[in-house]
Amino acid sequence: MTQQDRDLTALIGSRICHDLISPLGAIGNGVELLQLSGMADSPEMALIAESVTNANLRIRYFRVAFGAANDDQMIAENEIHAVLAPGVDGRKIEVNWQPNGNQPRGAVKLAFLILQCFETAMPWGGRIDVRNDGEHWQIRGQADKLKLDAELWNLLTARRGDIDVPPAQVHFALIAPELERQNRTAGVTLSEHSISVEF
Known part of the structure; x- marks a missing residue:
């Protein structure tokens, strides 16, 4: 894959996420209005609201992981924590994001891609700690059971x-x-119960 191919892949990821965020936001706003009017007090509407919330979180996550990341861009700490929040889907993986302050978007893009690898290896749940020391990042995950493909x-x-x-x-x-x-x-x-990635 050439540099141009990589850039196009990231731009496509950014475009898809950008185009999906607006309609998902509109659906979420509509659900909120129905809830305020009292018309949404049903298990069906609760399921729709939950699904929209989860989809919004995933799209925002994918935008960072798969989208374009300029070397001089930063991503706000509160945005990182919001995207990594457990949401309402009962996710069994706890992510402990320790870096303080805003972070370079390129480094966060790598961290998010690597976190997806951890998610793949932890279908039964686990805990992931993300740390950085200046330019050096460490992501460590632990679980009682891992599904590893070397x-x-x-x-x-x-x-x-x-x-x-x-x-x-x-x-x-x-x-x-x-x-x-x-x-x-x-x-x-x-190892049998842990994964560590440094970059």
């Missing part, structure tokens, strides 16, 4: 074109090119 995790440290990555795991394939774009490298440590 070939996919190897993609974080070595670009390979001979692995057919399914759409549900595309985040694994996007990390090495983004690391290269940012002149970074990653280290990955896998």
Whole structure:
């Protein structure tokens, strides 16, 4: 994948997320108006409201993870925490985001892509701690049970074109090119109950 291909992929991600945020917001506003009028007191309407909330959180997350990230852009700390909030979907993974203050969008993009890899490996739940020390980032996850695919995790440290990555795991394939774009490298440590990624 060339630099131009990577840039286009990120721009496509940004465009799709941008175009979906407005209609989802409109649906959410409509649900709120129905709730205020007393017409939305039903399990069906509660399900719609919950689904809209979850979709909004995921779209905002995807916008950071898959969208364009200029090297001089920053992302606000409150936006990061809002996007990583558990939401109403009963998500079993707790993300402890420790970096203080606004952060470079490129670094957060990498962190969010890597967090998706952790989510893939933790279908039964777990805890993830995100730390940074200046330019150095560490993401560590722990769980009673992990679902690990070593070939996919190897993609974080070595670009390979001979692995057919399914759409549900595309985040694994996007990390090495983004690391290269940012002149970074990653280290990955896998064990029975923990995963650690540093970049």
